[in-house]
Amino acid sequence: DTGVSQDPRHKITKRGQNVTFRCDPISEHNRLYWYRQTLGQGPEFLTYFQNEAQLEKSRLLSDRFSAERPKGSFSTLEIQRTEQGDSAMYLCASSQVREGYNEQFFGPGTRLTVL
């Protein structure tokens, strides 16, 4: 399977715990995005990498959130001291801009539930 993969698919945690999610993009894609999606909303941009450089972070990304893409391949998103409001679907997408068009390919998401 050469699509975008995410792990785990589901995570249930208690408030205050730390969680880490992983995203493996399509191998030739140099861009990687993290989004958060809550009920009734579209995907909300969290952060973006071009290769290993994190080029933009949304104001939604509090200091409890950190993302890395150490070798420009897979990425991790860590949430420290989780809160119930962090419960959401976390989507990863990758792209390789061609002719200016930023068509993003999505993974299946990690659904986080904070109890």
Added chain:
Amino acid sequence: ILNVEQSPQSLHVQEGDSTNFTCSFPSSNFYALHWYRWETAKSPEALFVMTLNGDEKKKGRISATLNTKEGYSYLYIKGSQPEDSATYLCAFQNSGGYQKVTFGTGTKLQVIP
């Protein structure tokens, strides 16, 4: 903050009916408009990338039109089938910067057999 809106938020149609929904977006700094289909428990899947005012794209029973001057796109589904049930997302790509994409809230379609 870019405003990308979709309506209706949700929709139920009978199998065989045709339907359409709307995406509205800023009419300035337009570069491209993307449509995605997101079925439950699957990844969002790209349907169309639309770039030119007046563009019309078609994939099977699904088609889309684009009006960049007034800032809207319509998605049409002809003869809806239960397998069309999904959330349909549009995403506005603005010019300049790093080709940032902003998603709408989606239209959730349920086709009743």
